[in-house]
Each structure stands twice: as C-alpha cells, then as structure tokens.
Amino acid sequence: MIRVCEIFESIQGEGLTLGAPSIFIRTGKCSVGCKFCDTKYSWDSGRDYTLNEISKIVQESRIPEVVITGGEPLEEEDLPELLKELSSFSQVRRITLETCGHMFRELPKEKLHLVVSPKPPTMGVKFPLSELQMFLKFYTDLELKFTLFSEEDFSVIKDFLNKSKKVPEPIVLQPLNVPTENYSETCKRVISLIFSNRDFINRYRIRIIPQVHKFIGVK
Numbered sequence: 506m507i508r509v510c511e512i513f514e515s516i517q518g519e520g521l522t523l524g525a526p527s528i529f530i531r532t533g534k535c536s537v538g539c540k541f542c543d544t545k546y547s548w549d550s551g552r553d554y555t556l557n558e559i560s561k562i563v564q565e566s567r568i569p570e571v572v573i574t575g576g577e578p579l580e581e582e583d584l585p586e587l588l589k590e591l592s593s594f595s596q597v598r599r600i601t602l603e604t605c606g607h608m609f610r611e612l613p614k615e616k617l618h619l620v621v622s623p624k625p626p627t628m629g630v631k632f633p634l635s636e637l638q639m640f641l642k643f644y645t646d647l648e649l650k651f652t653l654f655s656e657e658d659f660s661v662i663k664d665f666l667n668k669s670k671k672v673p674e675p676i677v678l679q680p681l682n683v684p685t686e687n688y689s690e691t692c693k694r695v696i697s698l699i700f701s702n703r704d705f706i707n708r709y710r711i712r713i714i715p716q717v718h719k720f721i722g723v724k
C-alpha cells in the first residue's frame with residue numbers, strides 16, 4: 506500500500522528534467538515540517554492505494570515520465586515495490602523520485618532518477634549533511650536540487666559542496682517560493698546573489714531553475 510494524496514498530469518516544472526510531460530504521484534505523508542512547505546495539504550492526507558491501482562492509472566495515462574513526489578515518498582514503506590512494478594512497464598521511460606533527503610534508503614535503481622532536494626535554513630529544519638553523503642555514495646543517477654531564499658541558505662549549500670569530494674553536476678539551484686515575497690522578486694534576488702559569487706559559478710556547473718509551473722499557474 507502507498508498513501509496517495511493526489512495523482513495528476515502536468516509538465517515537470519522543476520530541475521534538470523524540466524518540461525517533460527509527466528504523471529505525478531504525490532504521496533500523502535511527511536513528518537519533516539518545513540516552515541514554507543508549498544504542499545502542507547500532503548502532510549497527512551489521501552488514502553492507501555494498492556500497487557495495482559497506481560499501476561493501472563499510470564498505464565492508462567500512456568505517459569512515459571513518472572514523477573513520485575510528496576509529501577515525503579521515502580516515508581512510504583512499500584516504495585521499493587512500487588518502483589519495481591513501475592519500472593517493469595515498457596511504457597515507463599524514467600521514474601523521477603523527489604526527496605528532501607532527511608532519511609537515507611537503498612531503493613531499486615532501475616530507471617530511477619533520484620532528486621535530492623534538501624531544505625535550507627529558511628525552512629526551519631535540519632540540513633541533512635550526513636544523509637546527503639550516503640545518497641551521493643549509493644545512487645548513480647542523482648540530481649542535487651538546492652532550494653534557497655537567503656544568503657544564509659546559500660552559505661549552507663556552499664559549505665556542504667566544499668566538504669563533499671565528488672558531486673553530480675549540473676547542480677540545480679531553485680529559488681524558494683515563500684508567501685511573504687513575490688516569486689518573481691525572489692528569483693531576481695537569488696539570481697543576483699549567485700552572480701555575486703564568481704568563484705562559485707566557476708567552480709561548479711550550475712543551473713538556476715525556478716519552479717516553472719508556478720509561473721505558468723498549473724499544478
């Protein structure tokens with residue numbers, strides 16, 4: 506069983522797979538408690554779906570890209586079984602799995618694109634330093650997608666990267682959408698913050714990618 510909050514079709518609005526027509530499975534549990542979470546409705550919602558139910562919806566959609574997000578999908582005990590099942594369908598080209606990285610788990614890697622997106626100090630939760638190192642070690646197709654809003658957020662990200670031996674590139678920097686500032690203003694501010702650090706943009710291949718679905722106004 507997987508607790509599912511919602512299943513919907515949209516374009517991938519974030520990260521390196523931006524723009525891919527995708528079917529989203531949003532799980533319905535998260536215990537992290539980020540201050541500016543944009544999906545608070547997914548912390549404890551929806552109902553338990555059987556793997557068969559989810560498979561049927563994915564197959565009937567005829568969409569090749571599956572995105573599993575949350576909530577926090579890694580809190581779903583039966584997630585390995587879901588990944589195995591979905592990756593066995595020839596229709597499914599890739600499964601993008603979003604996690605904030607607060608708990609490490611070894612999952613089946615077939616067709617898996619793992620996006621680890623740790624939450625910065627602005628979110629008021631712990632930055633998962635040691636867990637991130639485990640993710641980096643175990644997963645081969647891994648995308649690091651850092652959300653950031655403030656200078657302090659940027660510093661924490663730079664510190665982490667400094668201390669890490671090898672990081673997968675490009676590294677995604679995603680301006681964090683908070684209700685107290687217009688998203689377009691946040692993006693402009695975060696872009697100039699990053700541009701003001703030439704050492705950083707020379708050292709790593711980075712991509713500054715805002716949440717495109719928020720600008721379009723779709724799910």
Ligand SMILES: Nc1nc2[nH]cc(C(=O)O)c2c(=O)[nH]1
Pocket residue numbers: 515516517518519544572574575603718723724
């Ligand atoms: N369009 C769209 N793309 C997304 N990529 C990651 C999402 C998420 O909520 O994790 C998301 C989302 O909620 N909508």
Ligand code: SF4
Pocket residue numbers: 535536537538539541542543544545547575576577605624
């Ligand atoms: S980890 Fe994701 S779903 Fe959970 S509270 Fe933080 S932003 Fe929200």
Ligand SMILES: [Mg+2]
Pocket residue numbers: 543544
């Ligand atoms: Mg979202």
